[in-house]
Amino acid sequence: xxxxxxxxxxxxxxxxxxxxxxxxxxxxxxxxxxxxxxxxxxxxxxxxxxxxxxxxxxxxxxxxxxxxxxxxxxxxxxxxxxxxxxxxxxxxxxxxxxxxxxxxxxxxxxxxxxxxxxxxxxxxxxxxxxxxxxxxxxxxxxxxxxxxxxxxxxxxxxxxxxxxxxxxxxxxxxxxxxxxxxxxxxxxxxxxxxxxxxxxxxxxxxxxxxxxxxxxxxxxxxxxxxxxxxxxxxxxxxxxxxxxxxxxxxxxxxxxx
Amino acid sequence: xxxxxxxxxxxxxxxxxxxxxxxxxxxxxxxxxxxxxxxxxxxxxxxxxxxxxxxxxxxxxxxxxxxxxxxxxxxxxxxxxxxxxxxxxxxxxxxxxxxxxxxxxxxxxxxxxxxxxxxxxxxxxxxxxxxxxxxxxxxxxxxxxxxxxxxxxxxxxxxxxxxxxxxxxxxxxxxxxxxxxxxxxxxxxxxxxxxxxxxxxxxxxxxxxxxxxxxxxxxxxxxxxxxxxxxxxxxxxxxxxxxxxxxxxxxxxxxxxxxxxxxxxxxxxxxxxxxxxxxxxxxxxxxxxxxxxxxxxxxxxxxxxxxxxxxxxxxxxxxxxxxxxxxxxxxxxxxxxxxxxxxxxxxxxxxxxxxxxxxxxxxxxxxxxxxxxxxxxxxxxxxxxxxxxxx
Numbered sequence: 001x002x003x004x005x006x007x008x009x010x011x012x013x014x015x016x017x018x019x020x021x022x023x024x025x026x027x028x029x030x031x032x033x034x035x036x037x038x039x040x041x042x043x044x045x046x047x048x049x050x051x052x053x054x055x056x057x058x059x060x061x062x063x064x065x066x067x068x069x070x071x072x073x074x075x076x077x078x079x080x081x082x083x084x085x086x087x088x089x090x091x092x093x094x095x096x097x098x099x100x101x102x103x104x105x106x107x108x109x110x111x112x113x114x115x116x117x118x119x120x121x122x123x124x125x126x127x128x129x130x131x132x133x134x135x136x137x138x139x140x141x142x143x144x145x146x147x148x149x150x151x152x153x154x155x156x157x158x159x160x161x162x163x164x165x166x167x168x169x170x171x172x173x174x175x176x177x178x179x180x181x182x183x184x185x186x187x188x189x190x191x192x193x194x195x196x197x198x199x200x201x202x203x204x205x206x207x208x209x210x211x212x213x214x215x216x217x218x219x220x221x222x223x224x225x226x227x228x229x230x231x232x233x234x235x236x237x238x239x240x241x242x243x244x245x246x247x248x249x250x251x252x253x254x255x256x257x
Numbered sequence: 258x259x260x261x262x263x264x265x266x267x268x269x270x271x272x273x274x275x276x277x278x279x280x281x282x283x284x285x286x287x288x289x290x291x292x293x294x295x296x297x298x299x300x301x302x303x304x305x306x307x308x309x310x311x312x313x314x315x316x317x318x319x320x321x322x323x324x325x326x327x328x329x330x331x332x333x334x335x336x337x338x339x340x341x342x343x344x345x346x347x348x349x350x351x352x353x354x355x356x357x358x359x360x361x362x363x364x365x366x367x368x369x370x371x372x373x374x375x376x377x378x379x380x381x382x383x384x385x386x387x388x389x390x391x392x393x394x395x396x397x398x399x400x401x402x403x404x405x406x407x408x409x410x411x412x413x414x415x416x417x418x419x420x421x422x423x424x425x426x427x428x429x430x431x432x433x434x435x436x437x438x439x440x441x442x443x444x445x446x447x448x449x450x451x452x453x454x455x456x457x458x459x460x461x462x463x464x465x466x467x468x469x470x471x472x473x474x475x476x477x478x479x480x481x482x483x484x485x486x487x488x489x490x491x492x493x494x495x496x497x498x499x500x501x502x503x504x505x506x507x508x509x510x511x512x513x514x515x516x517x518x519x520x521x522x523x524x525x526x527x528x529x530x531x532x533x534x535x536x537x538x539x540x541x542x543x544x545x546x547x548x549x550x551x552x553x554x555x556x557x558x559x560x561x562x563x564x565x566x567x568x569x570x571x572x573x574x575x576x577x578x579x580x581x582x583x584x585x586x587x588x589x590x591x592x593x594x595x596x597x598x599x600x601x602x603x604x605x606x607x608x609x610x611x612x613x614x615x616x617x618x619x620x621x622x623x624x625x626x627x628x629x630x631x632x633x634x635x636x637x638x639x640x641x642x643x644x645x646x647x648x
Contacts (some may be wrong), residue, residue, distance in 0.1 A: 061455040061459055
């Protein structure tokens, strides 16, 4: 990845990816609850001013409606980027995701599809979120053929993976670890770039045991690997799964000696 | 958009006259026993007639409503303080400004009626009978809290009060079910299901309206319209901001939610409607919240400080009641000041307890997941941390 980079935290990396998308794809629109002023986590700051109110707009409070509506936009060929304000609120949209989005292409014999739909949602524990601002619901979607589910671990990963989700011709759910929105900072390219979906990343080589994680837990597992090496003399391989569905079986199961 | 919003806000500003239409002098001659006040007539939808245009306030009632509203006001401000001091963590949604809604509601119903609401619930918890001490202690997450310290701000419950619900709109079909139970049991109890202007656009609210109306359930649907669904103004979220008409085939009332007497009379009217078997009714309470959506929201990025100030100085529910009581000679300014002092003391004592009580024991963290199930293990943050779940 050559080219200019800038120090960005996770929400800024997301904004950058969305900015790139709206710039190169004139059919791309962003919508969700409170996204117009910038969003509750500031992921959409500045986009409405830059691209106009018919491309970045608020929806009423209706998750089922938001996703259904997003599927409709995508079916006509436009790029729909829907935000569900917290992953904890995604359940009213579960039917639309599982029964409509995931099956559209299959059931129409490839005549129709909503591949240009991407749903982004803040995800995971944050310390003070309790029942309804902390959930990690990827497991509910992990067994639903027809959709893709992605969880990034860092700003650099997030931008590349989100751009891949938006460009992927299948409906994607992109969960953003909210605890990392401000906490994770790194150099991220300003121009668009892609990180492939369904490819796990071996972030640390090892020979005794494989540790697989995604999102926030990748950082925890990395610490665990150091501790295991130090205290137990165990050599751990650390893998960031990145795409939960369809997942990279080969990388995880491949024997590396 | 600005103009429409200004119009909406000005509707919340008072047309309430503090001077009584009439009053009855008490035996002692110092204070009146009661006074009659004009209240703003409710706009009606699918109703031939509505609540009365005047309300009688007795001295006793006035003092009671005043104390309750002041208690809620000070409790919410104390919660604000405790949150900033990090005694309260997580999410905290305050209802200061909306006191007339919960106090007026309680005054219009029986203690055995059933109430369910959203997450902006502290005021209703109090009016439904949970002590300030239990509420503040629940907010600080200690074992003396009304949910044993495990529920927090959004999950406080009491007999005949079903919370406290974190997911927007989820309480509406639940409240409808409670109404079914009331009808089925043949009691004359009713269900009051509150939701906000944001929740009014949730699909399940439409589902609840349909079921309640189809089966003629004794459910009063109450939309607390405080003009903003978190950061989104009502006219940006709703095709129709006439929330009292959104029940479509269900009759509705638009009520001045800053006037405790207006809320009381409308609630009585709505409750009678349900109790007489006519089916559900929708009440829209026009109200305002001074705080932002939650403690994480300063509340001024989508509305101006001037707007908040204007409502505070012209329509404050406690001020309106106080002005009426003084004009109607139902109480003296000193007497009300004494009540203020009592309230302050009770809140301080409650806060003292709330910040010093013990946290619930960690061993109990996984209890009450199931009922009558043999104890089982629940994993904690990793597979080797196990908690026992006992029902």
